Amino acid sequence: MDEQPQPLPEPAGTGGALDRRAELSEFLRTRRARLKPEDVGLRGFGRHRRVPGLRREELAQLAGVSVAYYTRLEQGNGRNVSAEVLDSIARALRLSDAEHAHLTHLAKPKQHRKKSSARPQQVRTSLGQLLDTMDGVPAYVVGQRTEILAWNRMAAAVFGDWSELPQAERNWARLVFLRPDYRELFVDWEQKAIDIVCALRMDAGCRPDDPRLSALVGELSVKSEEFRRLWATHDVKEKNHGVKLLHHPLVGELALRFESLRLSDDSEQSVVIYHAEPASPSADALRLLASWGADATRSGTGRPAPSA
Incomplete structure (x- = not known):
């Protein structure tokens, strides 16, 4: 059964921090939505397909992970995801190098997040x-x-x-x-x-x-x-x-x-x-x-x- 399209999130506010889990969720969802089944060798089922792009189960199959695992990741829970799994998902989604790096930053912030500073940036x-x-x-x-x-x-x-x-x-x-x-x-x-x-x-x-x-x-x-x-x-x-x-x-x-x-x-x-x-x-x-x-x-x- 096709999942129903999700509404886009509201824009960020005027302070605080961006919601990393929401960013991860929306990034994966939008990358999945831009791929057509025929792009990855799957049947598109013609007009009976109500959701644009790949289904979660199709993407999970291409990446070699369970549907439940991928669903948790697309819901923003990338706490314990490995670099190998992210690489597989990036290949399945046909991400560019920049998109792959972005996915890794969002999914594994402790390893890759760069510290923010309130000090003005300086030029040598x-x-x-x-x-x-x-x-x-x-x-x-x-x-x-x-x-x-x-x-x-x-x-x-x-x-x-x-x-x-x-x-x-x-x-x-x-x-x-x-x-x-x-x-x-x-x-x-x-x-x-x-x-x-x-x-x-x-x-x-x-x-x-x-x-x-x-x-x-x-x-x-x-x-x-x-x-x-x-x-x-x-x-x-x-x-x-x-x-x-x-x-x-x-x-x-x-x-x-x-x-x-x-x-x-x-x-x-x-x-x-x-x-x-x-x-x-x-x-x-x-x-x-x-x-x-x-x-x-x-x-x-x-x-x-x-x-x-």
Whole structure:
């Protein structure tokens, strides 16, 4: 007998912590729902199938575990689940590497949860100095909760001078979902929004007890219908390189490639660097912005003072 579809949970509140068990339950349910029986070599039973995706018993069979065991896990009880079982379930669900890591973080928090800190994130002085030496290429440092921690003059010229914003507003999620000018800046705003939500989901899997993250999710859930819709998908992924198309208010269309480089000291910070194809119109536009200097960044300052 088909199980009945479950309603999506209410968004997180404005404080406290995300419910790890609920996160685990919804993640597994949504991953199971996206798989069709024919995707894994099972008969779909045509129109008589009332629930989208695989049934729990089908998934349990594919993973080599009992239905009762998998049901307990999908209900959020992953206390004693082994890494081997999680690997089997991840293979059955055809999870990506990022999704597999997210599942492990949710199911085995004692082994994998990273400590949250109420202290502001800091950027090393030498890293801030390195950003300043990158003439002609936009670069910035992003940390936990998609917070923008440091940037150079070219990043300010391309994305806006974040030094003019209060520190709490220097956050990609808030900028993308709550600022109309960023909706206009990104040609494919929907994809940028998806990338941001996926990054926050990954962060939530590592730090479900982070009250600042829960507060951010709660704020965006209240203020943005698009955020609520994307957050309910429970999608996670890491996007470390690609191309962004921008509509810059001063120089017009920009096609910029980017690389996101995670710092090796496990500080949860990444340096994101953008560049244009040589001899392209976008490269000419970046040189034009660089030649304008302080006029392009409005206030002429690219980053807050880093920590010692």
